[in-house]
Amino acid sequence: MRTAVYPGSFDPVTNGHLDIIERSAKLVDKLIVAVLNNKSKSPLFTVEERVRHLQIATQDFKNVEIMSFSGLLVDFASKVNSNIIIRGLRGVTDFSYEFQMALTNRSLNSDIETLFVSADTQYLFFSSSQVKEIAHFGGNIDNIVPPVVREEIKKKMKDI
Numbered sequence: 001m002r003t004a005v006y007p008g009s010f011d012p013v014t015n016g017h018l019d020i021i022e023r024s025a026k027l028v029d030k031l032i033v034a035v036l037n038n039k040s041k042s043p044l045f046t047v048e049e050r051v052r053h054l055q056i057a058t059q060d061f062k063n064v065e066i067m068s069f070s071g072l073l074v075d076f077a078s079k080v081n082s083n084i085i086i087r088g089l090r091g092v093t094d095f096s097y098e099f100q101m102a103l104t105n106r107s108l109n110s111d112i113e114t115l116f117v118s119a120d121t122q123y124l125f126f127s128s129s130q131v132k133e134i135a136h137f138g139g140n141i142d143n144i145v146p147p148v149v150r151e152e153i154k155k156k157m158k159d160i
C-alpha cells in the first residue's frame with residue numbers, strides 16, 4: 001500500500017491546503033495529513049483544533065487520515081510506513097525554502113522522497129498567515145478557508 005504524508009502547521013487550514021490534499025489523495029492509497037505539534041510556537045488554534053478542522057474539511061475524502069506529530073518529520077513518516085512527503089508549492093518564492101527542507105529530510109533519511117504538488121492558480125495567493133491577518137482586521141476570508149475555520153476564526157478573534 002502506498003502511503004504519503006502531507007505535513008504542515010495548518011494554522012489554519014486553507015482552501016489551498018485542501019486542494020493539495022484532494023490532488024495528492026488521488027495519487028496514493030492513503031494520505032496522512034500530519035499536523036505539527038510544535039510546543040515552542042504559539043499558534044492561533046491548538047493542535048487538537050487544527051486536527052478537528054482538517055477532519056471536518058476532509059470528511060468526503062475516504063483515503064485521507066488526519067494525525068498530529070512532534071519531533072522529526074522523517075521519523076513520523078517512517079513510523080506510519082510512508083516514504084513519500086508531499087509539499088505544496090505556490091511559486092518560486094516557496095521553492096528555495098522547500099528545496100532546502102527536502103534536502104535536509106533526505107540527508108536525515110535517504111529512503112524518503114519529497115514530492116511537490118502545486119495548487120490550482122486560484123489558491124496561489126494566500127497563506128495561513130495572511131488568513132490570520134485578514135481575519136484580525138475584519139476582512140472577508142469566506143473564499144479562502146473552509147466553513148469550519150470561517151466560523152471558528154471569528155470566535156477566536158473576539159477572544160483575543
Ligand code: PNS
Nearest residue numbers: 007008009010036071072073074101104
Ligand atoms: O506548514 P509549514 O509550517 O510550512 O510546515 C513546516 C513543517 C511542519 C513541514 C516543518 O516545520 C517540519 O517538518 N517540522 C518538523 C521538524 C523537522 O522534521 N525538521 C527537519 C526538516 S526542516
